[in-house]
Amino acid sequence: MKEKTTDKKGSFLSPFKAVQYLFKKPRTLRYPFERKEPALRYRGFHLNDWEKCTGCGNCADICPNEAIAMEEIPEIEPKPGEKNERPKLDYGRCCFCGLCVDICPPASLRLSRDYFHIHFDTDTFTFIPKDEKTDEEHFLGSEQYSILKASLAHRKQNHEGFSSDLDYALFEPKRVTMPEVKPDERKLSFIEQVIGYSKEEAKAEASRCLECKLCEEACPAHLKISDYIKAVYEDKPGESLKKIFEDNPIPSICGRICMKHCETACSLSIRGEALAVRWLKRFVADSIKDYKTALELKSAEPTGKKIAVIGAGPSGLSIAYFLTLKGHKVVVFDSLSGGGGMMRIGPPLYRLPIEAIDKDVNHIASLGVKFRFNTTVGKDVLFEDIRKEYDAIHLGIGTTVSRSTKIKNIDKAHLALPFLQANKIAEPVKVGKEVIVIGGGNVAMDVAREALRLQYMQYPNEEVVTKTVSLEDWDELPATEDEIEEAKAEGIQFNPAWGPKEVKVENGKIKGLLCIKVKSVFDEQGRFSPTFYEEKQMFLAGDMIIEAIGQAPDFAFIPKELFEKLEFTPQRKVKVDENGMTSIPKVFAGGDIVNQNLDAVTAIADAKLAAEGIHRMLYKR
Amino acid sequence: MSVNTNSKKTGSARELELYFGPQHLGMVGNFSITLKVEGDRILKAAANPGYLHRGFEKLMEYRTWIQNFPMVCRINVVEPDSMEMIYAMAVEKLAGIEVPERAHFIRSIYLELARVGSHLFGLWAYANMLGFDTVAQWAMYHRDLILDLFEELTGGRVYHIYIWPGGVRRDFPSGFKDKIVNTLHSIGGCVPDYDATFFNNRLFYERASGIGKISQEQAKQWGATGQTLRATGMPYDIRKVEPYAAYDKVDWDVPVREDGDAYSRVWVIRDEMIESVHMIFKLLDAIPKGPVYNRLPNPFKWKIPKGEAYVRCESSRGELGLYLVSNDSDRPYRVHFRTPSYPHGLIILEKLLENASIADVGNIMISLYVVAPEIDR
Numbered sequence: 001m002k003e004k005t006t007d008k009k010g011s012f013l014s015p016f017k018a019v020q021y022l023f024k025k026p027r028t029l030r031y032p033f034e035r036k037e038p039a040l041r042y043r044g045f046h047l048n049d050w051e052k053c054t055g056c057g058n059c060a061d062i063c064p065n066e067a068i069a070m071e072e073i074p075e076i077e078p079k080p081g082e083k084n085e086r087p088k089l090d091y092g093r094c095c096f097c098g099l100c101v102d103i104c105p106p107a108s109l110r111l112s113r114d115y116f117h118i119h120f121d122t123d124t125f126t127f128i129p130k131d132e133k134t135d136e137e138h139f140l141g142s143e144q145y146s147i148l149k150a151s152l153a154h155r156k157q158n159h160e161g162f163s164s165d166l167d168y169a170l171f172e173p174k175r176v177t178m179p180e181v182k183p184d185e186r187k188l189s190f191i192e193q194v195i196g197y198s199k200e201e202a203k204a205e206a207s208r209c210l211e212c213k214l215c216e217e218a219c220p221a222h223l224k225i226s227d228y229i230k231a232v233y234e235d236k237p238g239e240s241l242k243k244i245f246e247d248n249p250i251p252s253i254c255g256r257i258c259m260k261h262c263e264t265a266c267s268l269s270i271r272g273e274a275l276a277v278r279w280l281k282r283f284v285a286d287s288i289k290d291y292k293t294a295l296e297l298k299s300a301e302p303t304g305k306k307i308a309v310i311g312a313g314p315s316g317l318s319i320a321y322f323l324t325l326k327g328h329k330v331v332v333f334d335s336l337s338g339g340g341g342m343m344r345i346g347p348p349l350y351r352l353p354i355e356a357i358d359k360d361v362n363h364i365a366s367l368g369v370k371f372r373f374n375t376t377v378g379k380d381v382l383f384e385d386i387r388k389e390y391d392a393i394h395l396g397i398g399t400t401v402s403r404s405t406k407i408k409n410i411d412k413a414h415l416a417l418p419f420l421q422a423n424k425i426a427e428p429v430k431v432g433k434e435v436i437v438i439g440g441g442n443v444a445m446d447v448a449r450e451a452l453r454l455q456y457m458q459y460p461n462e463e464v465v466t467k468t469v470s471l472e473d474w475d476e477l478p479a480t481e482d483e484i485e486e487a488k489a490e491g492i493q494f495n496p497a498w499g500p501k502e503v504k505v506e507n508g509k510i511k512g513l514l515c516i517k518v519k520s521v522f523d524e525q526g527r528f529s530p531t532f533y534e535e536k537q538m539f540l541a542g543d544m545i546i547e548a549i550g551q552a553p554d555f556a557f558i559p560k561e562l563f564e565k566l567e568f569t570p571q572r573k574v575k576v577d578e579n580g581m582t583s584i585p586k587v588f589a590g591g592d593i594v595n596q597n598l599d600a601v602t603a604i605a606d607a608k609l610a611a612e613g614i615h616r617m618l619y620k621r
Numbered sequence: 622m623s624v625n626t627n628s629k630k631t632g633s634a635r636e637l638e639l640y641f642g643p644q645h646l647g648m649v650g651n652f653s654i655t656l657k658v659e660g661d662r663i664l665k666a667a668a669n670p671g672y673l674h675r676g677f678e679k680l681m682e683y684r685t686w687i688q689n690f691p692m693v694c695r696i697n698v699v700e701p702d703s704m705e706m707i708y709a710m711a712v713e714k715l716a717g718i719e720v721p722e723r724a725h726f727i728r729s730i731y732l733e734l735a736r737v738g739s740h741l742f743g744l745w746a747y748a749n750m751l752g753f754d755t756v757a758q759w760a761m762y763h764r765d766l767i768l769d770l771f772e773e774l775t776g777g778r779v780y781h782i783y784i785w786p787g788g789v790r791r792d793f794p795s796g797f798k799d800k801i802v803n804t805l806h807s808i809g810g811c812v813p814d815y816d817a818t819f820f821n822n823r824l825f826y827e828r829a830s831g832i833g834k835i836s837q838e839q840a841k842q843w844g845a846t847g848q849t850l851r852a853t854g855m856p857y858d859i860r861k862v863e864p865y866a867a868y869d870k871v872d873w874d875v876p877v878r879e880d881g882d883a884y885s886r887v888w889v890i891r892d893e894m895i896e897s898v899h900m901i902f903k904l905l906d907a908i909p910k911g912p913v914y915n916r917l918p919n920p921f922k923w924k925i926p927k928g929e930a931y932v933r934c935e936s937s938r939g940e941l942g943l944y945l946v947s948n949d950s951d952r953p954y955r956v957h958f959r960t961p962s963y964p965h966g967l968i969i970l971e972k973l974l975e976n977a978s979i980a981d982v983g984n985i986m987i988s989l990y991v992v993a994p995e996i997d998r
Binding site for chain 2 (some may be wrong): 009010011012014015017018021027038039040041042043061062063064095096097098099102103111161162165167168169170171172207208209210211230233
């Protein structure tokens with residue numbers, strides 16, 4: 001290709017070749033009569049599906065020009081774990097790069113192929129986008145649409161442009177897999193199923209967090225999740241632990257059994273897997289041997305006030321911690337031989353080992369909280385005496401009595417709580433070879449999976465089976481999806497939508513359970529009121545039956561005349577005011593007897609509220 | 622044009638100071654030259670950049686790594702794509718990010734399309750300035766066809782915001798390969814018309830030959846790259862010297878001319894367009910299947926370890942360099958662009974304008990292929 005330019009001097013005549021173009025049609029489009037459709041990926045004005053948008057604000061955070069602000073929309077009733085904010089665009093700033101589209105976790109924000117907006121009022125250039133689904137008025141079909149009127153308020157239907165694609169998204173939808181003991185191995189013993197993240201795995205998982213903080217809204221105790229996850233990412237477990245302890249003093253327990261409302265709300269869970277918030281909390285708790293040194297807590301001036309806490313469960317432990325930090329003297333009463341309350345007896349060893357509980361309890365004890373274990377209030381100590389002696393009382397007694405179905409011959413069956421308790425902190429129960437568990441909740445899963453382990457341990461190399469019967473069908477089983485999947489993987493058999501009718505007994509021994517088909521579990525108002533097809537029956541063979549259909553609290557320790565003053569909500573929960581105080585003065589309450597969630601993190605939230613309430617009450621005087 | 626009288630001399634030989642641009646038909650954009658003239662002979666020229674200064678290099682220090690990606694392209698309005706490329710290259714080098722093979726090919730195809738589009742735009746400017754309006758309109762129309770391709774691939778016509786660290790932003794849409802081939806064939810079919818009307822036009826030869834002539838030695842000394850250097854007979858092209866993307870995967874030539882004048886420079890541009898089209902066809906034949914993007918770290922937590930990188934690539938105007946420093950932070954510590962228009966527009970232009978005639982100012986300037994926003998970063 002090396003040519004000397006001087007060789008070509010060109011011609012005077014050749015340019016006349018261009019004359020031919022005089023007889024050709026012009027290439028210019030005579031707009032607006034001749035129009036050109038923008039390409040399918042065109043990056044024009046925004047579209048936002050208000051139904052899908054969670055108000056997470058990631059679009060506003062990534063915008064290089066700060067063209068997006070989150071605007072509160074009072075008309076929107078936010079779903080749990082969402083915000084009623086929607087992105088507002090300033091088209092004087094927007095550069096139409098589409099980073100907002102690539103970061104949008106629910107893929108609600110897209111760009112359209114519209115690009116016209118002419119208006120005398122500059123304020124119209126700031127605009128809260130919607131799409132044709134949520135704003136029918138301004139998105140018009142081809143009959144009503146006219147390009148001459150095109151503007152932000154006169155848009156074309158079906159004019160999608162640049163849209164989100166998970167393969168090119170700016171977030172990682174896949175979670176770092178948690179190493180676990182395989183089902184075939186774990187079902188043979190009570191070995192802890194979840195192994196826990198290594199430092200590198202935890203860091204990689206923490207790096208996925210988009211810091212939108214929807215989880216913090218969703219968490220009953222409002223932990224500063226985004227901050228403590230960021231500290232894990234930055235390799236500062238101490239900082240992370242401090243952030244956790246601001247709202248949750250039992251991370252070793254919660255890092256294993258939390259019901260993780262945060263993960264349900266997580267932005268990443270919409271199109272991918274939620275950030276493993278619970279496992280990261282567990283990583284922090286496990287990676288720090290000594291909380292006390294890491295936390296550098298300053299002890300407060302003693303106030304001389306004495307507070308009795310009844311029940312050393314999550315709410316009791318938490319309130320003891322929060323009140324001790326304020327300088328109060330706290331004594332915790334519990335009938336068990338150690339702390340943890342329901343955590344100590346309920347969650348199986350493969351999920352929550354005793355050492356993990358004791359780590360949290362011992363730390364709280366080391367701060368000066370006095371624990372009186374093996375002490376049953378009402379028997380060893382009288383409630384009235386406590387009331388006289390202490391400045392305030394907190395009830396975190398939980399639901400400790402297993403409910404029963406009251407069907408024929410049910411007295412031969414076992415109850416869930418004593419079964420779990422014995423297996424966890426006493427002698428394991430002798431199980432049958434064919435165990436039937438009645439119930440479909442998380443406790444039923446625990447019972448069934450424990451029974452299966454005991455079967456494998458007590459009948460090695462023999463054929464054993466554990467099955468569950470539940471009123472609820474697959475889609476309405478109250479147990480979490482994880483629990484159901486793990487139980488299935490271990491070989492638990494499920495019989496959903498069957499109700500127990502009668503325990504069949506022969507020669508004083510259980511032969512099995514007669515079941516009837518469930519028509520519906522809830523009535524039209526959503527209340528629990530099961531109906532059955534009486535004629536559709538099924539017999540489940542079995543030699544042991546365990547009932548796991550729910551628990552109730554035991555208030556027997558409260559003297560009758562005082563108990564009558566204790567008010568309850570229509571849902572049969574103890575009524576507390578905004579300070580966490582019950583209708584009995586100086587008596588506060590929290591945990592399963594107060595809230596509907598029936599989980600540890602909500603108990604912590606209750607305790608936080610009651611701790612503030614007690615502190616305020618003591619200092620008003 | 623405003624005139625400043627100088628009291629020292631009188632008559633036709635008196636010295637005048639003449640402001641050329643920024644509002645002037647023969648000007649390349651927001652740029653001006655102060656000329657000291659005697660009659661119609663230029664004694665001294667001083668380039669005045671700064672009309673388009675937006676402080677990009679400083680702005681980039683305040684934006685995160687991903688937020689800079691939609692911004693870098695704005696430094697060169699005419700050919701934003703090599704800016705995206707060089708930023709991606711620098712970030713990939715600093716952060717150790719791998720790019721999938723297919724993305725390398727797509728990047729090369731995309732950058733060559735951009736080169737053709739940019740050269741057509743340059744041809745419009747040059748032909749327009751010389752008064753060849755017909756050719757200028759053709760070039761503008763054909764550039765629009767290339768923009769249509771970009772719109773289909775990236776969603777944007779001018780700022781494509783397409784090459785990002787880790788690969789490219791989306792794969793080819795379906796049927797895109799055929800669209801590229803068809804568009805390039807239809808533009809290629811007009812090459813004989815362009816030649817007859819413009820490149821082989823005697824008027825063009827008379828107007829451009831011998832204008833703004835520099836030797837190879839001068840070109841090297843003054844920091845010329847791109848067409849300005851290649852028109853002096855030196856086959857220097859970063860795509861060959863230090864291949865990036867998929868430029869080492871196919872055979873292609875570096876077009877060269879030897880006279881070093883405006884005429885040669887425009888011919889190099891013509892040959893380069895044709896070579897680019899051939900290269901795109903070869904790349905399209907060889908393009909492998911597979912992913913086009915390796916996911917970037919979470920943009921809100923993305924920090925790049927302490928380090929510095931200098932990368933360079935061949936933009937349509939010459940050697941483009943980027944020096945990028947990270948201080949273990951979520952945004953750059955320092956950004957510096959080495960843009961080809963800087964030596965061309967500030968150093969070489971001033972030298973070539975000395976002793977030139979006023980009528981040739983635009984001719985020389987546009988043949989140096991200066992794009993003002995590149996100078997004002």
